[in-house]
Amino acid sequence: MPTAMVTFNGRITLPPQVRKNLGLKTGDNVEFVEVEKGQFAISHRRGLAAAPKRHNPEVDPASELEEANQSI
Numbered sequence: 001m002p003t004a005m006v007t008f009n010g011r012i013t014l015p016p017q018v019r020k021n022l023g024l025k026t027g028d029n030v031e032f033v034e035v036e037k038g039q040f041a042i043s044h045r046r047g048l049a050a051a052p053k054r055h056n057p058e059v060d061p062a063s064e065l066e067e068a069n070q071s072i
Contacts, residue, residue, distance in 0.1 A: 018042070 002015035014024065022044045024030065029045040 014042070 002018050004012040004015060006012055014022075014030075018024075022030070022042065024044060031043045031045045032040045033043055035041050
């Protein structure tokens with residue numbers, strides 16, 4: 001069974017076998033679906049890719065992060 005390690009900032013790298021089986025490419029989105037308490041399934045979210053954000057030096061990164069966290 002493929003495994004992944006969580007980094008200090010919460011990121012994981014999906015193993016190549018998982019990416020291949022899901023048909024994932026760079027920039028694709030995935031969805032984590034809770035199938036039962038403490039267990040999740042990963043699903044390829046087709047057609048939901050958001051346009052990449054461009055850096056705006058006039059926007060405070062901390063306020064952007066706070067805004068993103070509120071939308072979750």
